[in-house]
Amino acid sequence: xxxxxxxxxxxxxxxxxxxxxxxxxxxxxxxxxxxxxxxxxxxxxxxxxxxxxxxxxxxxxxxxxxxxxxxxxxxxxxxxxxxxxxxxxxxxxxxxxxxxxxxxxxxxxxxxxxxxxxxxxxxxxxxxxxxxxxxxxxxxxxxxxxxxxxxxxxxxxxxxxxxx
Amino acid sequence: xxxxxxxxxxxxxxxxxxxxxxxxxxxxxxxxxxxxxxxxxxxxxxxxxxxxxxxxxxxxxxxxxxxxxxxxxxxxxxxxxxxxxxxxxxxxxxxxxxxxxxxxxxxxxxxxxxxxxxxxxxxxxxxxxxxxxxxxxxxxxxxxxxxxxxxxxxxxxxxxxxxx
DNA sequence: CTATAACTTGAAGTCGACTCCAAGTCAAGG
DNA sequence: CCTTGACTTGGAGTCGACTTCAAGTTATAG
Numbered sequence: 001x002x003x004x005x006x007x008x009x010x011x012x013x014x015x016x017x018x019x020x021x022x023x024x025x026x027x028x029x030x031x032x033x034x035x036x037x038x039x040x041x042x043x044x045x046x047x048x049x050x051x052x053x054x055x056x057x058x059x060x061x062x063x064x065x066x067x068x069x070x071x072x073x074x075x076x077x078x079x080x081x082x083x084x085x086x087x088x089x090x091x092x093x094x095x096x097x098x099x100x101x102x103x104x105x106x107x108x109x110x111x112x113x114x115x116x117x118x119x120x121x122x123x124x125x126x127x128x129x130x131x132x133x134x135x136x137x138x139x140x141x142x143x144x145x146x147x148x149x150x151x152x153x154x155x156x157x158x159x160x161x162x163x164x
Numbered sequence: 165x166x167x168x169x170x171x172x173x174x175x176x177x178x179x180x181x182x183x184x185x186x187x188x189x190x191x192x193x194x195x196x197x198x199x200x201x202x203x204x205x206x207x208x209x210x211x212x213x214x215x216x217x218x219x220x221x222x223x224x225x226x227x228x229x230x231x232x233x234x235x236x237x238x239x240x241x242x243x244x245x246x247x248x249x250x251x252x253x254x255x256x257x258x259x260x261x262x263x264x265x266x267x268x269x270x271x272x273x274x275x276x277x278x279x280x281x282x283x284x285x286x287x288x289x290x291x292x293x294x295x296x297x298x299x300x301x302x303x304x305x306x307x308x309x310x311x312x313x314x315x316x317x318x319x320x321x322x323x324x325x326x327x328x
Numbered sequence: 329c330t331a332t333a334a335c336t337t338g339a340a341g342t343c344g345a346c347t348c349c350a351a352g353t354c355a356a357g358g
Numbered sequence: 359c360c361t362t363g364a365c366t367t368g369g370a371g372t373c374g375a376c377t378t379c380a381a382g383t384t385a386t387a388g
Contacts, residue, residue: 009365041354065344105225116259185378189377203384204335205383
């Protein structure tokens with residue numbers, strides 16, 4: 001096993017796509033644990049740290065604020081999540097939030113497609129989109145942040161107004 | 165046709181989920197056109213304005229910065245997009261970016277599911293995820309912001325380290 | 329007639345997430 | 359020995375997107 005390989009902050013930045021400054025910033029706000037140092041004070045990172053930084057990058061892409069990542073990071077590092085009901089709940093709830101996001105995004109894609117197709121097929125777009133059920137599914141949480149078909153009616157509306 | 169119905173800023177805020185302050189802010193930065201006023205100076209909104217605000221809310225959910233929305237808003241209001249190659253390109257390129265986002269999010273969901281299932285089935289997770297091809301597809305643009313399977317290896321890694 | 333509510337304005341403040349800066353240390357090369 | 363490069367630190371600055379504030383106007387209700 002070559003788990004002992006270490007990396008400079010520069011290498012770490014390159015491997016994760018997160019800048020050196022940002023990595024230091026994450027350490028400063030204790031999102032990352034204080035990195036080990038060499039004798040000269042330079043930070044050293046191992047594969048484990050790189051995985052953690054990648055996890056942060058990944059969660060960031062799902063729109064999670066840094067503060068909300070803390071439980072994921074602290075618990076995950078030294079724990080099998082299946083043994084921590086708290087983490088399991090976090091994972092589940094974040095999963096649901098991501099599923100909602102996907103539904104919203106998929107709707108935007110659908111409506112962009114509709115808009116793009118309009119010139120060609122000119123089909124009337126007043127039916128209830130089937131993507132709708134995606135919105136109803138999942139969580140009973142008060143999450144009013146979903147894209148409703150109404151919200152996207154702009155696209156079809158404007159076309160109707162000027163082309164009908 | 166009852167297209168003449170007007171709304172106060174408060175009603176508009178309620179209908180769109182965007183606060184009054186934020187609506188005024190959008191007008192201030194000219195993301196929204198200056199709203200009509202009543203004699204007393206109060207803003208009035210029509211269905212069209214509400215649609216536009218909903219579009220902003222919708223694009224916001226896809227992570228688009230306000231500045232990038234301008235072309236969508238200005239062109240869409242008075243135009244059939246199929247006649248504006250520029251807008252068509254914007255739509256296409258934003259579509260691709262959303263598709264990438266969906267792929268990233270789907271990966272996070274997959275890995276959360278894996279993590280959640282680990283305790284039960286304990287299956288080895290070292291196969292190349294098929295969601296991978298979603299990442300390769302679309303745009304030749306320099307968009308290095310996608311989630312690679314490696315980035316999510318954190319989840320499976322930590323489990324392997326402690327349970328294998 | 330007063331006061332409450334719903335608005336108006338311009339400006340200032342906040343917050344998250346960086347991003348940059350100045351001053352300093354250390355190791356290696358010419 | 360001096361410079362170059364890769365790092366260190368604390369702190370300040372930036373930027374996007376609001377959010378709050380203070381002061382003022384107008385309409386309605388008691």
